[in-house]
Amino acid sequence: MDNPSRIIEGGVEYSLGKFDGKCVHYNFPKILIYLNAKGKILFGNKFKIYEKDKKVLLKLCYYFIKDKENCKRYGIDPHKGILLSGPVGCGKTSLMKLIPCIVPSQPAYEMIPSRNVTFSFNHIGYKAIEDYGDSKSFCFDDLGVEPAGRFYGKDCNVLGEVLLSRYELYLKTKRKIKTHATTNLNAEELEERYGNRVRSRMRELFNLIAFEKNTKDKRK
Template sequence: MKTKAIRSPYDYYLLFRQLEEHGKTIYGPKFLLHDVDRPVVIKLLAYFLQDEAIAAVEGIDLHKGILLTGKIGCGKTSLISLIRALAPESYRPHMISCRQISFEFSKIGYDVISRYSTEAFFPYTNVPKVHCFDDLGVEQTVNYWGNNCNVMGEILLSRYDLFISNKMITHVTTNLNSQELEEHYGNRLRSRMRAMFNLLPFHADSIDKRQ
């Protein structure tokens, strides 16, 4: 791997092996890190380990979040769930399904938006919580007392403001490409997402891990 020629405090070969073993424990003995996925795994490792040397070479901004994209079944959720465990607690994201958030909104309304934005701080501090919103785009526009709301769009816009003011970090996984994201959430949010995220796409040849 090209990372061998770069000074880093981490042994990425060993990390790959540890991730595979942990993946087998969690997801079963057939779990593998495929060669075609190695570039995105390296980037995720460098990010969550806050490895400045590798992140610089891979073009990763450690002050932004991660937008992990790829086709259905390529392993976005399982991979980021495994790697997040390596991160220091302050960088370790809480995983939450966008679909679950839409269900929460249908029950309790607009308080859900503040729950994941203006109220997403550790108690009695101004330290923001890191969230990873899983499967962005599968949620539906929700109706609450006759009012339709694009819940995730509003949450992400609010977290963008907090990214600017409080350095709040957000991660997202999605099956959607940039054009589909704009169709779902509008150009206003798409332009802010460029500022909020490092774009990490899975390779188009990445296989369906559910098979």
């Protein structure tokens, strides 16, 4: 019988907790050991988990392992997606690629740079909004700093339209198909970028998990 509390990476077995035959009782320090090792595999030997980021990591882990009690404690709705916000270079993209690795049995989402969605719209028009607004789970990276959309002389707030479509999909699938995103912008800046209607839908689509404003740029 498979033991979902154990993961093998590079010939090394990592324990994430204890499996009682029905469910995994996760151990956060053990999860951190695995994530640190997996991060080095994915992003290189310079990758490390910072003490200051552990609260963000903890919330993300509770969300992805579907720990209902701790999700409730931190005000996280497991049916919604994640909007991970924080300063440039704080590690948002890396974490959204890394954390789902602790639950390999769960359906994966595709990481898409938000600018690529706009580039696609500028090339093929409104079909791009249909493509990204339907059926698959996505994580839109760097939401809010993508260039303007323009197709045959007509301007379009592309990601705003995609998010409205994702909201309709979220309702239609009874909240089963989720949308995730990372952003450098705060709530006011997102509203300025996409408008009040989209911002309102974002509240229903996303759990906001935020790094501290003074989190340093790890790429420097």
